[in-house]
Amino acid sequence: MAQTAAQIVDFGTTTIGTQFAGIMMMRRRRTFETVVSSAPVVLEADGLQQRLREGPGVDPAMPSRTIMSADLARDTRWPRWGPVVVDLGLVSVLSAELRAAGQRIGVINFYGDHVRQFTDQDAHVASLFASHAAAALAAVALRENLQNALDSRTIVGQAQGVLMERFDVDADRAFTILRRYSQDGNVKLTDVARALVESRELPGTSPGLR
Template structure:
């Protein structure tokens, strides 16, 4: 157990040095795959309006089976992400909980699954999903270790998402400010009018404001009408 705790601590230290949500997720899935003896791993993320998406898959089969779960609205990834804490199946082909999905997972060579919810700031952000080719592959998994790993992973992913969002917002504000400056200089208008011009072009063309601003900065002129 002490050895496993040290592995989790090492993963947390590595995650703290990674910048960006995508590489952080990839580190989580690969570390979980090795730590818990899975053949493959992935993360289900809850996006706006409750949409579930797959992130950091270690193999194409993860993406395929996750997408099928999302389509059918059934499976361990869906259950762990939305309503349960830990979901385990030792024989997917015979598991009655997912009659449409389980046999298809079995047909793709996946016979065991273990999924744990990911939570940050008191809300669910998704699930960590482990895939095994053997029946009973996760029977001896240490549940306390899984809970600990998932908690650390949740915190790391939430922090990476926050940093990425703030960086993106700052970059957007910077490029919009640059575009405003170009319009102000070229047309002799103030900052409020320059922003209104950008916003009007964005609305009329149904294009994101940032994209309009980037075009102005790149070409130093307003887009063609």
């Protein structure tokens, strides 16, 4: 996803006309993570939004698909985030929501280093741009999830094969052994399986064989 996000930001800065842009993706519990930024100062500004839980990109009541501020020094909507970002040299912002399948999946933030850098036309273009960007990011995420699921099934199957050969058990029994190791050690099943495949050894006596 990082490569696709980087391409989106690169094209977005050219389209909107700024050097400063970044993409924040929504994670669990409505938290955000910056997956790409065009400059270190963008990473810092986005990070402040996440830490302060304040700013155009993290606003849970985002009134529209885009939020714009012509002058953050005078904008009262973000009393903690705004002044700090201005001190970083970013004085205007345009945020466009990323939505896929009716769900908010993230936001792309464009920052300006002078006041009134963005226009209503820029906001319109950013909204259209974000729609296409969200579709691309969602497609990549789906592809990665499918590949991860396939990889997980493959490694677990290999680990089952090791146990079946080593202890002369069937596939169901081998899976039970792996699952018990996972539960007892509070380790992901795929991590237990990968360790077994790589070392060809179980750590200690298998709880499923006692």
